[in-house]
Amino acid sequence: GAGVSQSPSNKVTEKGKDVELRCDPISGHTALYWYRQSLGQGLEFLIYFQGNSAPDKSGLPSDRFSAERTGGSVSTLTIQRTQQEDSAVYLCASSLVRAQANYGYTFGSGTRLTVV
Amino acid sequence: GQNIDQPTEMTATEGAIVQINCTYQTSGFNGLFWYQQHAGEAPTFLSYNVLDGLEEKGRFSSFLSRSKGYSYLLLKELQMKDSASYLCAVNNFNKFYFGSGTKLNVKP
Numbered sequence: 001g002a003g004v005s006q007s008p009s010n011k012v013t014e015k016g017k018d019v020e021l022r023c024d025p026i027s028g029h030t031a032l033y034w035y036r037q038s039l040g041q042g043l044e045f046l047i048y049f050q051g052n053s054a055p056d057k058s059g060l061p062s063d064r065f066s067a068e069r070t071g072g073s074v075s076t077l078t079i080q081r082t083q084q085e086d087s088a089v090y091l092c093a094s095s096l097v098r099a100q101a102n103y104g105y106t107f108g109s110g111t112r113l114t115v116v
Numbered sequence: 117g118q119n120i121d122q123p124t125e126m127t128a129t130e131g132a133i134v135q136i137n138c139t140y141q142t143s144g145f146n147g148l149f150w151y152q153q154h155a156g157e158a159p160t161f162l163s164y165n166v167l168d169g170l171e172e173k174g175r176f177s178s179f180l181s182r183s184k185g186y187s188y189l190l191l192k193e194l195q196m197k198d199s200a201s202y203l204c205a206v207n208n209f210n211k212f213y214f215g216s217g218t219k220l221n222v223k224p
Contacts, residue, residue, distance in 0.1 A: 031210070033212075035214075040216075041216055042120075042214040042215050043203065043205075043212070044214075048210060048211060056210075059211075106161075107158035108158060
């Protein structure tokens with residue numbers, strides 16, 4: 001597609017439930033990133049996929065968080081046993097190979113997750 | 117660790133010039149980016165610096181001093197639509213580390 005697509009745009013879930021967030025990057029972009037943005041805060045790096053290489057998971061806050069990227073394209077971020085502190089906007093971004101000087105990342109519009 | 121600091125909030129008048137500062141301390145450096153983020157929207161790319169000096173793009177300019185770990189974003193001829201958060205981000209080997217953002221309020 002023309003841009004990075006994320007779904008759902010909003011998700012309200014009960015504490016303890018599992019959620020799946022989806023990201024469809026720009027066609028041809030081999031690098032895909034997940035970030036989390038809590039209210040009034042900066043972006044927190046979660047995970048980075050580059051082609052067929054092993055993902056960089058160093059930013060995942062706990063083992064309740066996992067992500068996969070199938071076929072080098074669509075990615076799913078899964079949060080198990082959600083907690084209220086997981087409430088945030090989850091942003092996906094993609095880029096060609098690595099962030100290029102002329103445009104950096106292209107971000108999706110994000111999924112606003114609210115855990116009640 | 118990675119540390120990126122920006123002022124939390126600034127206010128300026130329509131038509132004026134405003135400078136948003138960013139200081140950073142990171143384990144590596146592959147460039148500094150500025151992003152604009154309107155409330156409820158995704159960040160959009162504004163500018164990039166990897167060498168020291170000033171990069172100008174229309175009303176927006178960005179400056180970098182690597183020896184000082186310092187950058188600023190300069191916005192000229194402010195417009196109401198410039199009211200947004202401005203995020204400073206350091207690229208450290210394919211990972212971006214973001215500051216908390218500076219909320220800019222432009223008043224008539």
